[in-house]
Amino acid sequence: MFATMESMLLLDQADHLAELVLQSEPAEAYRRSYYRLKNDKNAQQLISQFTKTKDLYEDVQRFGKYHPDYRKISKEMRDIKRELDLNESVATFKKAENELQALLDEISVQVGQAVSEHIKVPTGNPFFDTGSSCGGGCGSGGSCGCKVS
Template identity: 55%
Template sequence: MLVTEERVNILNVADELSMMILQSDVVEEYYQRLYKLRNDEKAIRLIKKFVKQKEKYEEVHRFGKYHPDYFKVIKETRELKRQVDLLESVYEFKKAENALQSLLDEISVLIGHAVSPHIKVPTGNPYFESSSGCGGCSGNHGCSS
């Protein structure tokens, strides 16, 4: 690959964009929520308990409903997951994480469509995938372009 002035300029602009993203309010909020989550003793305790419960769930799930504790473990896992999800620090972190993911998805779509409106950008978000007019990568519409 030859290093051209154009490629160097593109890399410089990419560096500037990444710095703008890292200095954004969305990223700052994400890191604040991550810090609070990592310092929430109750959340840490419940998450560790959930990880252990998840191991039981996977063991029981291998055998399905034929395992003697299948329904009990499934119920306990769901209840524990709900407890974790209802913790404020977990909820706020997930909210900040989703906001950051949305920002990155929007930027990816803008960059992709700046190159060509036919670029398919896998965002994992149906809103962005269908906004291109063709249903995105997972639209199964058989793009004609």
């Protein structure tokens, strides 16, 4: 691809948009909550415990209810997940992460719509996804059950 004035201008505008996103309140809230989460000893301990339990849970899931520890590990998994979700640092981080993702999804939709109304932007958010049963461009050629037009 040859560098044209138009493509250079487009790259400059993309860099400017990226800077605006980085300076936005959702991005700042995300960075603050990430720092807080990484420095919260209790949250890190819960995450570590969750990871270990998740590995056991995935092993148990291969055999399902026929595994001898199925109920015990399933209950442990639910308990540690609940405890992790109720941790203030984790909850704050997840909220900030979702807000930043919503901003990025909105930008993606607006850029896509500026090009064409028919552009499918896979946001993963049903609020933004319209037009097909799978919601946004699945890229699977209809194997997910959506209709390819």
